[in-house]
Amino acid sequence: MTNLPFTIYTSDTILNSQWSEPTWIVPQLIPTGLTLLAGRPKSGKSWLGLQIARAVGAGEEILGQPVERRRVLYLALEDNARRLKERMERQGWPAGLDVDFLLASDFRKQVGSLALKGKYATAGAQRLAKYIEAMAYRLIVTDTLSRAGLGDQLAHDEMVTALEPLQELALSLDCAFIFLDHHHKAVGDTPDAVSHVLGSTAKGALADTLLALYRKPGEVEAKLCATGRDIRDIALQLCFDDMTGCWRLLGKATTIELTERRQEILDVLATLGTATLSDIAKSIGQDKSNTSKRLADLVAAGLVRRTSHLGIVAYELGDAFDEAMAS
Numbered sequence: 001m002t003n004l005p006f007t008i009y010t011s012d013t014i015l016n017s018q019w020s021e022p023t024w025i026v027p028q029l030i031p032t033g034l035t036l037l038a039g040r041p042k043s044g045k046s047w048l049g050l051q052i053a054r055a056v057g058a059g060e061e062i063l064g065q066p067v068e069r070r071r072v073l074y075l076a077l078e079d080n081a082r083r084l085k086e087r088m089e090r091q092g093w094p095a096g097l098d099v100d101f102l103l104a105s106d107f108r109k110q111v112g113s114l115a116l117k118g119k120y121a122t123a124g125a126q127r128l129a130k131y132i133e134a135m136a137y138r139l140i141v142t143d144t145l146s147r148a149g150l151g152d153q154l155a156h157d158e159m160v161t162a163l164e165p166l167q168e169l170a171l172s173l174d175c176a177f178i179f180l181d182h183h184h185k186a187v188g189d190t191p192d193a194v195s196h197v198l199g200s201t202a203k204g205a206l207a208d209t210l211l212a213l214y215r216k217p218g219e220v221e222a223k224l225c226a227t228g229r230d231i232r233d234i235a236l237q238l239c240f241d242d243m244t245g246c247w248r249l250l251g252k253a254t255t256i257e258l259t260e261r262r263q264e265i266l267d268v269l270a271t272l273g274t275a276t277l278s279d280i281a282k283s284i285g286q287d288k289s290n291t292s293k294r295l296a297d298l299v300a301a302g303l304v305r306r307t308s309h310l311g312i313v314a315y316e317l318g319d320a321f322d323e324a325m326a327s
Contacts, residue, residue, distance in 0.1 A: 022230040025056060025139050025176040027065045031230045032138075032174050033208030034167040036145070038181040038197050043215040044222065044240050044247065046078070049141050049180050050087055051246050056139050057099035063224075063236060064249045070138035072099040077107055077147035090245040100135070104147065113149030114162065129169055138175045145179040145203075153199030163206045171208075183212070192296055193227045215240075221250070225300050232319070235300045252302055261286065262294050266303065266317070274307070274316045 022031040030052070039045040055062035059069025076084055081103060102110075111124035132140060142148055151158035170177045182198040193212035194204040204210060209228030215221070224236045224247075237250040264284040269275060275283070281291040295315055298304035305318040 023174050025070070026052065026062055026067055028231060028234075029063065029065060029211075029226060030176055030178065030209060031228070032176045033170050033229075034163065034206065035176060035178045035209040035211060035228075036181045036197060036203060036207045037178055037211040037213065038183050038193075039213035039215065040183050042217070043213050045180050045213050046143055047087070047240070047245050048213065048247050049143050049178065050074070051091060052178070053099050053139065053141050054088075054091060054093055054097065057097035058094065063238070063247070069098065071136055072139045072141065073132065073135070073137040074099060074101045075107060075140065075142040075148070076101050077104045078143055080104075087245055092244065114166065132169075132175065133173055139178065140175065141178045141180070143180045145181045148179070153203070156200045156202045159200045159202040160206065163203065167206055167208065193225045222247075223300070233299050233302075233306055235302060261290075262298060265291070265294055265298060269304065269315060269317050274314045276312065276314050280315065
């Protein structure tokens, strides 16, 4: 039999081997790889990005999770040094943290763009990648993706060409790239971390983790929804402290009005265990569009878990439902 030049794994090898767990920058929230932290303008995502950088650079707790101290590179492409200092002093940054900053003017001169030319990385992108490896940065926060010169965000091919090498770089170096990004204008009341990202759907599809910050104008409380390949869908209720410029965890955002229709969905899943959107809509006698919206609400609240196997998306009762039944 001719040996083919492929590296393959048998199903038994995969099932019987011990595979390493994800490396967490923030446990259960931000693993290594490519993360998008998106929200509407003035929602407080820049404050959160800076707060995460401080916590990781100091080895402090962030949003209820203790983190290991690691080196951080912060690409501050929107704020100048004076504004950064004001924000850092407001957040109470101590001296001696393992956090380095690259400002917009220096980024333009020394890097220029993170996009690719054809299939080849720009010289600046190559230099940045080598610098990240040499300095052993484990977290790179970029504020914002639109200022990083990644190309037309509405163009699917350009986003794939730009983001795929960054994702591969992050995974190969076992570090995390967090790009602060924007939500599009048509964001409704139902959280959807994937489809609400501004621009091409390729951005949400390529990201290993998506964090979506939902905050209404004038309100101090917000919801942070997270989804990804290595994390369960979760929703956290946060509160912004204007005095310290920091977000504070209030708890899991599990409070949701259990309307008759939402309760019908929970009852169906309690009976079936796991069901597709079509099965659920048929069981409760409702159209798929409205059922999908109600499922999104229940997923954001942690009452329902979204799963995918062999390309088939299904739903089952989530951890918050079990906790609610136990209490």
